[in-house]
Amino acid sequence: MILAPSTLDLFAFGEDRLLELTEQHPTAFFAYDLDAARRRFRRLRALLPGRVRLAYAVKSNPGLPLLETFAAEGAWFDCASAGEVSAVLAAGGTGSGMVVAGPAKSERDLQAALFAGARIQVDGIEDVERLHTLHSGAQPLRVSVRVNPASGITETATIIGGGGPSAFGVDEEELDAFLAEAARYDRVRVTGLQVFAASNELDAGRLLDNHRTALRIGRHLHEAHGIDLDLIDVGGGLGVRYAAAQPNLDLRALGAGLERVLAENPWFGGELLLEPGRWLSAPTGVYCARVVRTKVSRGERFVMLEGGINHLLRPLMTGQSFPTLAVRPGVGVIGGRSASGQGGELVPTTLAGPLCTSLDRVGNGDLPEDLRPGDVVVFGQAGAYASTQAMTHFLSHRPPEQVWVQDRAVVSVAPVVSA
Template sequence: MALTEQVRKALQLASKQQPHSFYAYDLDGLDQHLAGLESAPAKLWYAVKANPLSAIIQSLDARGFGFDVASLGELKQVLAQGVDPSRILNTGPVKTPEHLADFIEHGVRIFVLESHQQADDLAKIAREQQIRIQVLLRVQLPWAKDPEEKMNVLGGSNPTPFGLTPEQWMPDTFTLPDEFELLGVHCFQWGNILCADTLVQTWQAAMPKLNALLDAWQIPEPVVDLGGGLGIPYAGQQQELDWQRVCQGLEQLKSEFQLGQCWMELGRYAVGPYGYYASKVADIKDNQGVHFAVIEGGSQHLLRPALTTQAFPVESLQPCDSPLTSYQIHGALCTGLDCLGSLQLPDSLQRGDWLIFSQAGAYGFTESMPYFLCHALPAELTFSQSGINVLRPSAPASHYLA
């Protein structure tokens, strides 16, 4: 996961232009990756929560992705890039009547239902406006608890607020409003999986109960939305996901269960490897036998390591041949929780050197807590063969304090 020479040169140029920490996105690398995903035997949606930056949305739009949108803010950002509302899927556990009305007003007609209450609210609006709505039923399956399962942001085998059990969606329990066209089901409970066989086995284990629900509703050529969960390697020894095996698993699923379509909502896997977070070293010191590198940014810009205890890969932007040593990397917040990991860096590391965190194209800035302690916001920029484009410059706390 070392920086390519082309990426390093772009980041070196950007670092000379930026006074503070910044995010940078490789649009050429992203587009090449997205082109490779076009072979998927599935309809691909982009989970906008992963990264709602305009240039990222535009890149995915150009490659024909649909957009999985969970808030009015995301909706307006996607529409502002010229995306047709027919290519937007509304997901998320909370959809108030006001939320649903806003989405309907903006032309969205495909919704994932998380509860009977959501169905009632959406049907009322559709009835009043005399429109038809396409829906998927979000299913949460009970799984046997794995005592070795690590924390999973989607719940894994734990009960969550996402969806209902298959029994709660059966026709004898739930009445489908006349205003709805039932497309199929949505089922997604695990995230950031790197083993393609594990993904395929999870889908295969879920399908009998999902298929029983689809049969009960007698849906011709049903849709099964498998969500996302495709992982990217953060640690150096991890292998990349086998995309061809994923595609084989999807083909097998469609054939075996006679599905009309599989849908997937890609976030991290679509954009994660093509983003970088850059921050300067502010201090280097030893304390009780531990080497510390304290950077200007930190968890207020890159929160994931504090949430998951899994570090982003990092390297110094200044190439050198000095031996590597372990540094505990901390940020500018007044808490020991602001730790970005213990990672190998050159022992010649100096104050003022830039550190580059890779795999930061998803769940980076917008997942973090940029207002804590009133530090400057990081800039966001893109780079490609046409040069560097700063989409949002760094801004001081006065920009957002009231």
Template sequence: MILAPSTIDLFAFGEESLLDLVSGQASPFFAYDLGAARERFRRLRAALPQRVRLAYAVKSNPGLPLLETFSAEGAWFDCASAGEVSTVLAAGGTGAGMVFAGPAKSERDLQAALFAGARVQVDGIEDVARLHTLHEGAEPLPVSVRVNPAQGVSEVATIIGGGGPSAFGVDEEVVEEFLTEAARYERVRISGVQVFAASNELDAGRLLANHRTALRIARHVQAVLGRELDLVDLGGGLGVRYDVTQPSLDVRTLGAGLGRVLEENAWFTGELLLEPGRWLSAPTGVYCARVVRTKDSRGERFVMLEGGINHLLRPLMTGQPFPTLALRPGVGVIGSAGSGAAGGALVRTTLAGPLCTSLDRLGTGDLPADLRPGDVVVFGQAGAYAATQAMTHFLSHPAPEQVWVG
């Protein structure tokens, strides 16, 4: 049996490659396809207007081989900690192609960003005041201000974007007061705007609406400052599907629409930045865990795996599981979403891990009824917000291996 055509984009590797991986690698483990990462970067780059720069959001997956791959493609990087700055520099990135964000930046974070030469995005007057003290250059330090939109935001699920009350940025309603206060700090110069208003959005139209909101805010900031901005950062939010019934984001539609948005905003002549993370990294990775045991409990089917939320926390946080398929070593794929099962019917199954807590659930989905110990469950879209977002040290189970291919 082979993967159904409708599900191929959910998993980084084909059936033969998956069989090779599970036969040669101790479970559980993550595997990533660097060739797929290159292809996705180039596809997105080709779809967007040429003046739009791509800054890979390191938070989605900070693996050094992945950062090296994107660096070789000419990517900028969106960092949110001193550790991410260090990893990007090790991967060949430079401060000239780096933005630095975060709602509670430590002094160590700010020093790392300044040392690298990154563009800092300030979230409040406290950031401005500390940068004023830390900056030792002869010229004022150019920074961007993150603005939390008052309205005009369109997204399905709020994770780190959206409107309403927020720990991030300066509320749009008080941005003029902020700019007036920031002007008192002569060694810091507000010259850019960042608006991050979506997370994992699959609708190009919603993303474009948010981009128009960002440019509307930027135009207002420029008018208040009385000088031209040199950078507008549109944030990220480019989504990937986790379910076979969901649509995929059409990046060509997004690119064409963004071109029209730029024509509508000819007033802005500076750098324009987009921060894709998940869209670039999620489809490059899979997580593989062997079945330890199965059971039926009061009408519910359970399959217990060697790994749980200590490796994949996202289903518990969001309520949305990763896509899965079942693999039998020496045989091949025996069931996947949208394709039925080779050995019989698919049944609703709750996936649980090895941890001594009822929170250890990796989601519920349709898997073969004859799934048995030794089979492997493969989780797709695991190249983002997976290995490094997990509760790795909980209960002291070993960390999973990470395998880089290509």
């Protein structure tokens, strides 16, 4: 291994395979390793208590081969639209292993969830009212309520919003009034809770503090309202590194901590639900885009790529760059400590796309000083919040391909399409 292992860990494929992929497929494209996805699911499952269910957050990457892989492993699924519900059913998932969330669920979303038999997470009394009308079963429809905690929430990067104002859920201080009003609708019954308060968190202790907050709220529902909760959904937030210097999330500490959280709450006899999306899918994918030209403008070095925010929007939205390296077709990884010895020193670079807007920036990275047209920039951790989060139709450029790999063989190639 020529590249430092801590650096190469940020990419789904080794140096040789990256070279093969960039030579065999025209850029721009995403490539995903389904075997890596399967290994990650099994590893996480093995480290968690038996009462903890894993629901893959489809929003992170709804690719059908990936959904099929997780369905075959017995995963649950966290869906946020009728389109995601349909995708999970097409992949072999079932409604009994599905939760449906969202702050502004349409009637179509609710009907899709009801048709599938999924657990619906209500964000307000409006959801309860509509479900009371739509549900026609003989027994009351069991739902979960999403709660926006008033305190006890920590988040390293403020993406979800911590305990502040939120478009999601019922504010904790309004929860008693909500439950009193919801009790008027006899065809709907609150038997579950969701508290989701972090995103890409690398500190297991912070996650566990948030989970204790969810159990605290659940205990109030149990003691003050007599609700025997069958499901407490503590959301996702399991983080991945975007830089070699960052630590890995300590999964053993998370698993052991969840055991303690459950032991601390003997009143709760139901199941706990985790919704990892990014942790399961991000490290399985890379995005590859060919260099079109380079320039220096007033002291800042730019590299223009075939793809921009029409393929990879998240760096612009969050200010967080994906890790990068460069591949030269016919040579291999270049720059720094690469095996080829080509590419020169790594220098700070602004990565821009082909779109006619100054907003088209896909991050910053240290790339070889002699990077040239035809070289390929590879973005790591691109299996989540990448292809389907982008502005694919903006300026009508060709959409990137998605290349799915299993046992080192390409099993599927398809363009990115919107739901």
